[in-house]
Amino acid sequence: MKIISWNIRGLGSKNKRRVIKEMLVNKGADIVILQETKKVEVDRKLVGSIWGARFKNWVSIPSTGRTGRTGRAGGILIMWNTKLVSVLESVVGDFTVSIKIKGCNGQDWWLSGVYGPNNVRERINFWEEIAGLFGLCGPRWCLAGDFNVVRFVSEKSNGGRATRSMSFFNDFINEAHLRDPPLLNAKFTWSNMRDEAIWRRLDRFLFSAEWEDCFPNARQCALTRVTSDHCPIELNTDSLRRGPGPFRVENMWLKHPSFKESFRGWWETDSGLGWEGFKFMNKLRCVKSNLKVWSKEVFGEVLKEKKSVELQIKELDNIDEREGLNVELKRERESLRKKFEEILFNEERLWRQRAKIKWAREGDSNTKFFHCLANGRRKINLIEKLEVEGGRVVEDADSIELELIRYYKNLYSSSDQEVWGVEVILRDWKAAAH
CATH class of the missing domain: 3.60.10.10 (Endonuclease/exonuclease/phosphatase)
Known part of the structure; x- marks a missing residue:
């Protein structure tokens, strides 16, 4: 709108x-x-x-x-x-x-x-x-x-x-x-x-x-x-157009009891042959892909899961008002309430991290506050238009994306024929030492 x-x-x-x-x-x-x-x-x-x-x-x-x-x-x-x-x-x-x-x-x-x-x-x-x-x-x-x-x-x-x-x-x-x-x-x-x-x-x-x-x-x-x-x-008020987001480690992952053991198993996976820097990068890629899958399986979509659990609790409360609950349903409701508290805690940690508030103390239940700050940061970081070489101003989202890709592609590309790596750096360092 x-x-x-x-x-x-x-x-x-x-x-x-x-x-x-x-x-x-x-x-x-x-x-x-x-x-x-x-x-x-x-x-x-x-x-x-x-x-x-x-x-x-x-x-x-x-x-x-x-x-x-x-x-x-x-x-x-x-x-x-x-x-x-x-x-x-x-x-x-x-x-x-x-x-x-x-x-x-x-x-x-x-x-x-x-x-x-x-x-x-x-x-x-x-x-x-x-x-x-x-x-x-x-x-x-x-x-x-x-x-x-x-x-x-x-x-x-x-x-x-x-x-x-x-x-x-x-x-x-x-x-x-x-x-x-x-x-x-x-x-x-x-x-x-x-x-x-x-x-x-x-x-x-x-x-x-x-x-x-x-x-x-x-x-x-x-x-x-x-x-x-x-x-x-x-x-x-229309939705912001977003590209693929960068990979970030969520703080709520670190609190899960199975995280350390799972991480150890992913890290110890064989990374193949090659020089140490290459094997290190392969390990990071392996951990990244496994973390994404593990996060979806263990945490899921926090907001969707929150609504689902809330509806289940409400349904059980309605049954309790009409005809009462048996022992099994009472246990199920109590389990759902504990799960809901855990989801709220994870949601709070998620938004606190994205809001980048350093002074917020552990346990502050100000999820709405953190949510507003995260939204504010996203709006401030939004690029509505971009001035490129020659003074030309680009406002179309697709054109802005192409200009950013072109700029960083030129910035990080090299006209030299020699590919730089650890071996080249060590060779030059040894030559300078002698």
Whole structure:
């Protein structure tokens, strides 16, 4: 799913609407949040002129009656593709538009489009409104838009000092337990477009930890600024494309009682003939292949096994409530509970290792915390685009993969005809010694 949030600075001209429509169609957005529409009324004709989705619906806030050099102010419009997104209800405020979206497995969630006021007095009402939304929208909540305030001084190109609005913004994020994901490909989202430009990060997505559990691959990036002084912001929840992962030893393997004996047997397997370095590498390959098979047989898929055991325990509890359990079934339930505790322990060790938290003490049951950190590391390490020789920028996933292969192939290849090995190194060392 792709959600695009964009302060468009009005929908006055047909040419501007055409440019916006082309950009949204090219990006394949499923939900679009537009701020500062400057429209009193929004109808199907207007929505069709700015979004090409055939099946669509919308909710909006009309712009205010204030006028000035730029005409009417404000206005928020949320549009969604009804073939892909099912909206259960909507709530319209003075500064926000919120929709409740039907999620998978009954995990419904809320999305709020936000447009923060510039007026300092109106900001008090703004903070009160989004604080009220926190109570309404529940644990799975995502909000996006132009907040018209930065979080830190570093989000302003000309520096300055911290303000009360910044303090209110950070207090709200902390009290609502929201996550502020990094903007992957930009530092700022707004510019005054002058000779000595001033830059700010005014636009962003925020979401709760429970919402991120539903969309663990969510990452946001800035799109090209075309018709506004604001960058469109895209939140992409699609699965990350991954190649074959590197082999890593899991810490939970080392705690298994049969690991040492199995490892000894794999290591003592005949590695064939050849020089010692060659035989050593063969032993490592043998251990690696055996470890993969052994891990699947002994540990299996930790998360799948966890759900399976949980369902079995629940089924036995249901039987116990209806008709009671005999001695054999009671023993089976007790065995399943012990197995479930063991799986939780292995899962915790697994995520702690992947999160790379060195100060976490043995026994801390913070699997969710480690899971969030591991997901955060994966998003930060994601390569969305790559600059190659000649200044060319590659964004397609297949092209990025080919460029990386080509670079490392050239890096580790040699034009010399002689193959280097231990014998060559020893020969040169002896020659230098004499």
